[in-house]
Amino acid sequence: MSAKTLYEKLVESHTIRELDNEGHVLLYIDRSILNEYTSPQAFSGLRERGRTVRHPDTFLLNIDHVNPTRSQRDDLMTDPGGQLQVDYFRENAADFGITLFDVLDPRQGIEHVVAHEQGLVMPCMVIAAGDSHTTTYGAFGALGFGIGTSEIEHLLATQTLVYRKLKTMRVSVQGELPFACSAKDIVLELLERIGADGATGYAIEFVGEAISALSVEGRMTLCNMAVEAGARGAIIAPDKKVFDYIYGKPQMPVGELWQQALLEWSQLSSDADAVFDKTVAINCHDLEPKVTWGISPDQTGSITGRVPFPEQETNPLKRLALEKALHYMGLTAGMLLKDIRISHAFIGSCTNGRIEDLRAVAKVLEGRKIASHVRGIIVPGSTMVRRQAEEEGLAKIFIAAGFEWRQSGCSMC
Secondary structure (H helix, E strand, O other): OOOOOHHHHHHHHHEEEEOOOOOEEEEEOOEEEEOOOOOHHHHHHHHHHOOOOOOHHHEEEEOOOOOOOOOOOOOOOOOHHHHHHHHHHHHHHHHHOOOEEOOOOOOOEOHHHHHHHOOOOOOOOEEEEOOHHHHHHHHHOOEEEEOOHHHHHHHHHHOEEEEEOOEEEEEEEEOOOOOOOOHHHHHHHHHHHHOOOOOOOEEEEEEOHHHHHOOHHHHHHHHHHHHHHOOOEEEOOOOHHHHHHHOOOOOOOOHHHHHHHHHHHOOOOOOOOOOOOEEEEEEHHHOOOEEEOOOOOOOEEEOOOEOOOHHHOOOHHHHHHHHHHHHHHOOOOOOEHHHOOOOEEEEOHHHHOOHHHHHHHHHHHOOOOOOOOOEEEEOOOEHHHHHHHHHOOHHHHHHHHOEEEOOOOOOOO
16 A cells, blocks of 8 residues: 555545546535635525535534624624625525524634634544635644635535545744744745745645644644645644644534544554655744735745845746736835835734734733824634633733724634
8 A cells, every 4th residue: 555645645535436537536525614705606506406405514604704893793784795695694594504603693703713613623524615714724634625606505415526636745844933933934934935826736734843833723824824825725734732722622522432533533644655746845943034025925025134126036927026016015126124114903814813813912012002103903813712812801902002902703804
């Protein structure tokens, strides 16, 4: 038997049958979290064809994309189109018997935060959802990927998808993260190296001592942003940190079932001699806090660096992209990145809206004020995160520093 990567094992264990010789398989999907923004036409398709949802208990409907995040929680939509989407979403939940986390539900939040809070994500699962950042779930040793609306309809009706297997990329991250660096800096370093399309057609597996040292929430940030490099999957082998993190969550197995699951999950890893299609190595020793300065996530640099000179770029397409970015952003080549004036500061999203992120922000803000010309907005990733931040006194720090402290939702993202 040939050695396999973790990605290959997950796909193989969920393959119902091979469909052709080009890598297409019929894939069983364990779980799906759907939002009000990308699913309406899928439910309309079911109604038009007289179909039902095959396994309603494997789905969660969660409002996060169009709901207001005003400080005073309500479900009043300022946009008529958004209100229509929410109303139809509620109707779909009732008609098809699927659990809904509505705007005022105490469990509501961004789907990729809510899912792990509720224990809906477990190692070895395959999860598909109508949002590209479903790759987040790779932090738990699961395979998550985004799908389009027509695929959502197929998934609702059959619990399966036609899936084309991806190539594999191993990203090894060694060394200890320097002061003030985080998982976000690792993934921005990767983006700067391989580009915003460098992982298109690949599933990434992150390995190395720096990855093992990350918290589970840090790993979520890493897997979440892999899609910014074009990846359709990102995975980290689960370990004790993951098992401790998910233990006791609402939907997790208990008792003997938990012990059996641990035995299985503990075996989830790539074989030692597994061959990857591509490898990338990152050493954290020289890593610095990074920022994106342009109009693409791969237009990034260290905070001590400068805006690049387009004429120094040998690739004509990349050179043109740099020129467009400089024009759009109103920047001058050679400017120090740390000298670029900002107008807004946004903390949140499914990338960095968890309690660990908010604690890090509070450490920076305590005893300080944001500049008078900057509008600061903090949007917690879920209502549960918001409540915890308030209980820990973090919200008072944010407000005292001049930030707007908002309700959960996708917000500016």
